[in-house]
Amino acid sequence: xxxxxxxxxxxxRTKKLPHIWCPGCGNGIVTAALVRAIERADCDQRDVVIVSxxxxxxxxxxxxxxxxxxxxxxxxxxxATGLKLARPELKLFVIMGDGDCSAIGGNHFIHSARxxxxxxxxxxxxxxxxxxxxxxxxxxxxxxxxxxxxxxxxERDFNLxxxxxxAGATFGARSTAAQPRQLEQLISRGAKHKGFSVxxxxxxxxxxxxxxxxxxxxxxxxxxxxxxxxxxxxxxxxKEEDLQDKTITGVIYSxxxxxxxxxxxxxxxxx
Amino acid sequence: xxxxKPVLMQGNEACAEGAIRAGVRFYAGYPITPSTEIAExxxxxxxxxxxxxxxxxxxxxxxAAVIGASIGGMRTLTATxxxxxSLKQENIGYAIMAEIPCVVVNVQRMxxxxxxxxxxxxxxxxxxxxGTHGDHxxxxxxxxxVYETYYLTIAAVNLSQKLRQPVILLLDExxxxxxxxxxIPEGSKLMVEKSSDKVPADWKPYDEKGLTPLVPFxxxxxxxxxxxxxDQYGFPTGEPSQVERALDRIHxxxxxxxxxxxxTNYIGHKEPRVVIVTYGCTVRSARAVVKKAYWxxxxxxGLLSLQTLWPFPAKEIEALARQADVIIVPEMNMGQIFGExxxxxxxxxEVISLNRYDGEMxxxxxxxxxxxxxxx
Numbered sequence: 001x002x003x004x005x006x007x008x009x010x011x012x013r014t015k016k017l018p019h020i021w022c023p024g025c026g027n028g029i030v031t032a033a034l035v036r037a038i039e040r041a042d043c044d045q046r047d048v049v050i051v052s053x054x055x056x057x058x059x060x061x062x063x064x065x066x067x068x069x070x071x072x073x074x075x076x077x078x079x080a081t082g083l084k085l086a087r088p089e090l091k092l093f094v095i096m097g098d099g100d101c102s103a104i105g106g107n108h109f110i111h112s113a114r115x116x117x118x119x120x121x122x123x124x125x126x127x128x129x130x131x132x133x134x135x136x137x138x139x140x141x142x143x144x145x146x147x148x149x150x151x152x153x154x155e156r157d158f159n160l161x162x163x164x165x166x167a168g169a170t171f172g173a174r175s176t177a178a179q180p181r182q183l184e185q186l187i188s189r190g191a192k193h194k195g196f197s198v199x200x201x202x203x204x205x206x207x208x209x210x211x212x213x214x215x216x217x218x219x220x221x222x223x224x225x226x227x228x229x230x231x232x233x234x235x236x237x238x239k240e241e242d243l244q245d246k247t248i249t250g251v252i253y254s255x256x257x258x259x260x261x262x263x264x265x266x267x268x269x270x271x
Numbered sequence: 272x273x274x275x276k277p278v279l280m281q282g283n284e285a286c287a288e289g290a291i292r293a294g295v296r297f298y299a300g301y302p303i304t305p306s307t308e309i310a311e312x313x314x315x316x317x318x319x320x321x322x323x324x325x326x327x328x329x330x331x332x333x334x335a336a337v338i339g340a341s342i343g344g345m346r347t348l349t350a351t352x353x354x355x356x357s358l359k360q361e362n363i364g365y366a367i368m369a370e371i372p373c374v375v376v377n378v379q380r381m382x383x384x385x386x387x388x389x390x391x392x393x394x395x396x397x398x399x400x401x402g403t404h405g406d407h408x409x410x411x412x413x414x415x416x417v418y419e420t421y422y423l424t425i426a427a428v429n430l431s432q433k434l435r436q437p438v439i440l441l442l443d444e445x446x447x448x449x450x451x452x453x454x455i456p457e458g459s460k461l462m463v464e465k466s467s468d469k470v471p472a473d474w475k476p477y478d479e480k481g482l483t484p485l486v487p488f489x490x491x492x493x494x495x496x497x498x499x500x501x502d503q504y505g506f507p508t509g510e511p512s513q514v515e516r517a518l519d520r521i522h523x524x525x526x527x528x529x530x531x532x533x534x535t536n537y538i539g540h541k542e543p544r545v546v547i548v549t550y551g552c553t554v555r556s557a558r559a560v561v562k563k564a565y566w567x568x569x570x571x572x573g574l575l576s577l578q579t580l581w582p583f584p585a586k587e588i589e590a591l592a593r594q595a596d597v598i599i600v601p602e603m604n605m606g607q608i609f610g611e612x613x614x615x616x617x618x619x620x621e622v623i624s625l626n627r628y629d630g631e632m633x634x635x636x637x638x639x640x641x642x643x644x645x646x647x
Contacts, residue, residue: 016506045491045493046489046490046491047489049488049489051339061495061497062495062497062506062507065493066493067488067489067492067493067494068493068494068495068496069339069342069488069495069496069497070495070496070497070498070499070507071335071365071498072335072361072362072365072498075331075332075335075362078327078328078331078332078333078335078336078339079335079336079338079339079342080339081325081327081332081335081336081339082297082299082325082335082336082337082338082339082340082341082343082347083339083340083342083343083488084339085297085323085325085336085340086297086323086339086340086341086343086344086345087343087344087487087488087489089489090343090488090489107328107329107332108328108332108335110328111327111328111332264323267318268318268319268321270321
């Protein structure tokens with residue numbers, strides 16, 4: 001417990017609490033996992049920058065005791081790209097929600113992946129636009145209801161990690177708010193990875209998503225997340241039809257490819 | 272200041288060279304006519320200076336990257352034209368709100384929309400003022416020559432740093448693509464002090480007492496930067512008195528340094544009856560008119576050229592209106608600065624607009640003709 005208390009003292013702006021999130025929201029669990037991952041990855045507090053977009057999860061930046069940059073909707077990765085190139089020694093964690101990252105920010109997401117710039121994207125996926133009250137996002141599964149899809153969305157959803165892989169991301173991992181230890185480990189591994197890393201964190205939104213889709217309360221949603229979760233090692237031994245409706249967790253891929261900022265400075269003779 | 276021999280360069284090149292001279296070492300942009308030469312020049316020059324050039328995926332990202340790099344402590348610039356300027360507006364607003372210095376160049380082309388990409392225009396004057404949402408302050412410079420482009424770019428970078436405020440450079444296609452001689456002075460007196468991470472112990476990123484330096488990220492000052500209304504430490508607030516105070520704060524810094532912000536130049540008769548007020552490439556035609564009417568024929572004619580369009584040079588117009596019978600406002604749009612001139616003339620002088628919006632420059636003859644009956 002002593003370690004956790006110390007982390008709370010050092011890495012959280014305790015005076016800014018309580019947070020704005022609804023009861024039962026998973027954002028607090030993901031934020032706590034991020035804090036522990038930063039500690040685990042041995043980052044110097046001075047070098048850590050938290051960049052975020054707009055949405056519920058992006059408000060985490062204000063509660064974290066680092067240099068924090070709360071940007072415009074969808075643009076967090078583009079701000080982060082500029083900052084990383086200006087100061088390659090900094091360690092950037094970019095918190096985005098599912099709509100922020102994959103809809104309005106989709107272009108920046110694929111191009112950050114293509115460049116393989118060393119940014120650590122943590123995408124908090126609650127399948128919904130929470131802050132605006134529950135509209136469907138590109139990560140809302142087909143058929144699920146939202147205020148802008150009252151009869152269930154007809155649109156197909158992205159597989160975020162495969163989208164990133166196709167665009168050139170070199171590290172992709174997934175976990176859920178129901179598995180905070182694993183989430184912590186994955187964010188920490190993403191942080192140590194040189195290049196563009198994406199950690200997708202599935203997170204319950206009982207208020208805007210759970211109620212609309214009759215998924216029960218926060219505990220039910222977390223239990224359900226845990227039950228659906230299959231470790232990537234086990235999934236590789238399973239048939240595809242058995243994996244429908246499952247969440248594959250763990251490090252989905254990790255490749256060793258030159259990192260952009262390092263390559264840039266080497267190319268201009270400053271690396 | 273000792274001057275070297277003249278160099279022949281294009282307005283867009285002068286903008287890039289001026290920026291480099293002022294210490295800009297980060298450029299993010301997206302290709303668009305007629306501003307592309309600025310990006311090309313930066314791509315060629317910055318790596319050799321240890322700087323960063325990056326072509327981003329779109330205009331929005333370019334603006335964001337520039338702000339990110341500024342927070343990292345670099346001097347930054349991005350350039351675009353018409354449609355790209357529209358796309359940059361959201362993050363320009365962010366830079367104003369978060370008080371992040373940066374320079375945004377818009378080489379104006381004929382709009383609306385895709386318009387005539389290769390034709391000159393001065394149609395973005397009001398967009399430069401009000402393009403981003405909310406009640407924001409803005410600084411906009413508009414050079415009338417290649418030489419002025421070089422110096423106004425330097426001024427823009429320095430002012431942006433000093434006031435922690437984005438500065439817009441509104442070029443037009445004529446100035447951007449014209450080649451002219453520029454005298455590049457020796458020495459390094461064109462730059463303000465570099466920003467430093469050494470600040471007093473009671474440093475606050477948004478000190479309510481007034482201007483405070485931006486301390487780059489990564490030096491142990493764990494402050495928050497947001498586009499939300501914020502307190503002195505950068506943390507979000509919706510408390511009405513703090514919101515009002517924060518909005519006043521970003522406006523007051525421009526008022527306080529008005530002498531450095533509002534730049535105009537008057538030539539001609541000491542007691543003019545007819546004054547031409549204009550900016551950008553149109554100044555060149557107006558200058559030809561004044562040369563003939565005043566220097567040759569001693570007619571009571573003058574020209575006020577506006578290097579600064581916003582904040583609008585209201586005092587200068589008020590003073591002129593008290594002297595002159597008429598103010599003629601030629602501009603390559605349907606009358607954007609005209610309305611401002613009329614407002615600050617306050618009925619003391621007649622204000623007449625002269626507009627052209629066919630993608631061609633306003634000629635000296637057009638101005639002379641408009642002026643004619645007031646001098647007979």
